[in-house]
Amino acid sequence: xxxxxxxxxxxxxxxxxxxxDIMPLRFALERExxxxxxxxxxxxxxxxxxxxxxxxxxxxxxxxxFGQGNPHIQGFLGIQGNGLGxxxxxxxxxxxxxxxxxxxxxxxxxxGVGDLCETGDELDVNFETGLFxxxxxxxxxxxxxxxxxxxxIVALGGWKESFHKRLAETAS
Amino acid sequence: MAGLTITEKILSRIEGRPVRAGEIxxxxxxxxxxxxxxxxNFDRALQEAGVTKLFDPxxxxxxxxxxxxxxxxxxxxxxxxxxxxxxxYGITQFYDVGRGGLGHVFPVEMGIVRPGMFVLAYDVHVTNxxxxxxxxxxxxxxxxxxxxxxxxxxxxxETIRVNLHGKLPAGSSVRDAAQKLIADLGDxxxxxxxxxxxxxxxAHLDIPSRHTLCNTPIDIGAKSALVEPDEMTRAYxxxxxxxxxxxxxxxDDATFARVIDYDLSNLSPQVALPPTPDRVVExxxxxxxxxxxxxxxxxxxxxxxxxxxxxxxxxGRRVHPDVRLYVTPATQExxxxxxxxxxIEIFYAAGATLTTPGCGPCAGGRIxxxxxxxxxxxxxxxxxxxxxxAKQTEIYLASPLTVAASAVNGRITDPRxxxxxxx
Numbered sequence: 109x110x111x112x113x114x115x116x117x118x119x120x121x122x123x124x125x126x127x128x129d130i131m132p133l134r135f136a137l138e139r140e141x142x143x144x145x146x147x148x149x150x151x152x153x154x155x156x157x158x159x160x161x162x163x164x165x166x167x168x169x170x171x172x173x174f175g176q177g178n179p180h181i182q183g184f185l186g187i188q189g190n191g192l193g194x195x196x197x198x199x200x201x202x203x204x205x206x207x208x209x210x211x212x213x214x215x216x217x218x219x220g221v222g223d224l225c226e227t228g229d230e231l232d233v234n235f236e237t238g239l240f241x242x243x244x245x246x247x248x249x250x251x252x253x254x255x256x257x258x259x260x261i262v263a264l265g266g267w268k269e270s271f272h273k274r275l276a277e278t279a280s
Numbered sequence: 281m282a283g284l285t286i287t288e289k290i291l292s293r294i295e296g297r298p299v300r301a302g303e304i305x306x307x308x309x310x311x312x313x314x315x316x317x318x319x320x321n322f323d324r325a326l327q328e329a330g331v332t333k334l335f336d337p338x339x340x341x342x343x344x345x346x347x348x349x350x351x352x353x354x355x356x357x358x359x360x361x362x363x364x365x366x367x368x369y370g371i372t373q374f375y376d377v378g379r380g381g382l383g384h385v386f387p388v389e390m391g392i393v394r395p396g397m398f399v400l401a402y403d404v405h406v407t408n409x410x411x412x413x414x415x416x417x418x419x420x421x422x423x424x425x426x427x428x429x430x431x432x433x434x435x436x437x438e439t440i441r442v443n444l445h446g447k448l449p450a451g452s453s454v455r456d457a458a459q460k461l462i463a464d465l466g467d468x469x470x471x472x473x474x475x476x477x478x479x480x481x482x483a484h485l486d487i488p489s490r491h492t493l494c495n496t497p498i499d500i501g502a503k504s505a506l507v508e509p510d511e512m513t514r515a516y517x518x519x520x521x522x523x524x525x526x527x528x529x530x531x532d533d534a535t536f537a538r539v540i541d542y543d544l545s546n547l548s549p550q551v552a553l554p555p556t557p558d559r560v561v562e563x564x565x566x567x568x569x570x571x572x573x574x575x576x577x578x579x580x581x582x583x584x585x586x587x588x589x590x591x592x593x594x595x596g597r598r599v600h601p602d603v604r605l606y607v608t609p610a611t612q613e614x615x616x617x618x619x620x621x622x623x624i625e626i627f628y629a630a631g632a633t634l635t636t637p638g639c640g641p642c643a644g645g646r647i648x649x650x651x652x653x654x655x656x657x658x659x660x661x662x663x664x665x666x667x668x669x670a671k672q673t674e675i676y677l678a679s680p681l682t683v684a685a686s687a688v689n690g691r692i693t694d695p696r697x698x699x700x701x702x703x
Contacts, residue, residue, distance in 0.1 A: 139321075173467065173468070173471075176467070176501075181420070198468075200471050200472075201471055201472045201502075201503055202501075204472070205419075209420075209421060255304050255435070257304045257433055258304070258433070261433070267421060267422060268329075271422075271424070271428070271429075274429055275329055275330070275331065275428060275429065
């Protein structure tokens with residue numbers, strides 16, 4: 109898996125809601141799990157047309173409590189479905205599990221990341237090492253990557269793939 | 281080397297080696313609980329994965345509590361499917377309609393869960409088991425992986441220690457304390473952490489009250505909540521099971537993310553404003569608000585002392601003509617005790633409606649829902665917009681005393697005005 113994303117920065121504030129802000133609630137209620145179906149609706153609640161502007165490799169920079177609310181996975185599937193990476197100051201408990209479950213490359217615990225970039229900057233983020241580089245500004249910052257056990261799940265594609273792999277290993 | 285928290289001790293025992301906050305482990309739960317609304321879903325996920333056997337069917341508990349009264353053809357059909365799935369996998373701990381009641385409550389009551397146990401669950405309020413010192417952690421889709429393989433990844437959480445002091449004043453109840461506490465702690469502090477209760481104030485809080493304490497933190501993002509077991513815990517659990525158990529307590533030199541001292545002795549009745557349970561204000565700020573719908577029950581406040589509180593207000597009074605009041609005992613046992621004590625008679629005489637034990641209206645309003653333009657005050661766990669079906673509604677959360685007093689007056693009411701001097 110490619111852990112290095114190079115693309116434009118899309119910066120958001122604190123407390124983005126998983127339902128409504130990041131993804132319309134109806135997809136959670138319908139238990140829609142297809143990332144391709146969800147991708148066009150990413151950030152529909154706060155920035156309609158967002159998905160049409162982004163390109164694979166772009167990076168969402170979130171603030172505190174990114175994905176707060178009832179832990180539904182659909183918003184993270186939508187980010188992954190657009191080929192985006194995520195760097196956030198914090199992600200609440202249930203949503204953090206869902207970011208892993210969705211197979212999304214992300215960094216979390218990135219204190220002050222909002223001061224290191226603006227929307228439109230060119231970023232280069234290594235999700236395996238935690239190195240965050242702002243090409244436009246010529247600056248870089250080292251964050252902690254997520255734990256290797258969780259990176260392994262992301263690398264496989266997310267929860268279902270990881271579960272099926274464990275099953276196969278248990279059976280053999 | 282610093283000592284361990286209750287959570288670290290329980291997970292260390294499960295892992296067979298000392299583990300500390302921050303480590304990622306794959307601990308095997310001693311019990312896995314799933315409710316009636318997710319059984320068909322986990323079965324589908326297992327079928328997709330080609331799984332035909334559970335890791336240990338004897339460690340799985342299924343409760344029909346979210347919709348025990350099937351009121352649509354779809355729900356009758358789902359109940360049938362649940363029974364077939366339970367039989368297919370050989371699940372022995374199946375508490376169907378009329379058997380146990382609310383799955384976050386009766387396993388404590390029946391001694392199925394004991395101090396020091398580790399439980400994984402589908403559904404967040406498994407944290408109620410913390411009332412007797414159990415570590416209960418909720419999962420979402422990954423519960424299927426646990427059912428198949430017996431584990432899933434877990435980051436050992438840090439702990440916030442809350443030492444309770446003092447005794448609640450008359451007219452206030454543990455629900456007021458539990459609501460105010462999550463508002464005071466705040467979501468940033470509790471995120472991915474276990475809230476562990478201790479302190480001399482616990483002596484005044486019985487086991488049902490401790491359910492309420494352990495119920496609310498999860499709604500602002502805690503990993504779990506539990507009460508440090510004491511002599512009250514020992515006596516309660518020993519009366520319910522012959523299985524030996526260990527009273528797991530935190531070491532004096534355990535590392536806590538924060539230690540908080542919390543005084544209960546000046547706490548007044550509190551109301552959570554829509555649309556989140558942590559928007560908590562003093563009851564005085566909302567007194568007079570007209571209501572149409574009221575409910576006493578749920579895993580937060582459906583135990584016997586909660587029903588007693590409601591009955592203290594309702595005895596000799598009538599529910600306001602413009603209000604419908606639903607009362608849902610959490611479990612079969614709570615309902616039976618309430619009948620024995622004469623509480624049921626008081627509710628009926630007051631014009632309340634009793635529903636079958638379980639979650640009651642709180643489970644998404646499948647029964648006793650609201651209509652557009654209505655206002656509810658209830659003891660449910662959450663007050664999100666549309667929680668009780670209609671969207672153009674307002675839901676306030678409060679203690680059984682406040683809900684019952686409001687139901688009588690047809691307006692949000694400070695229960696202290698109805699309890700008299702000696703209450």
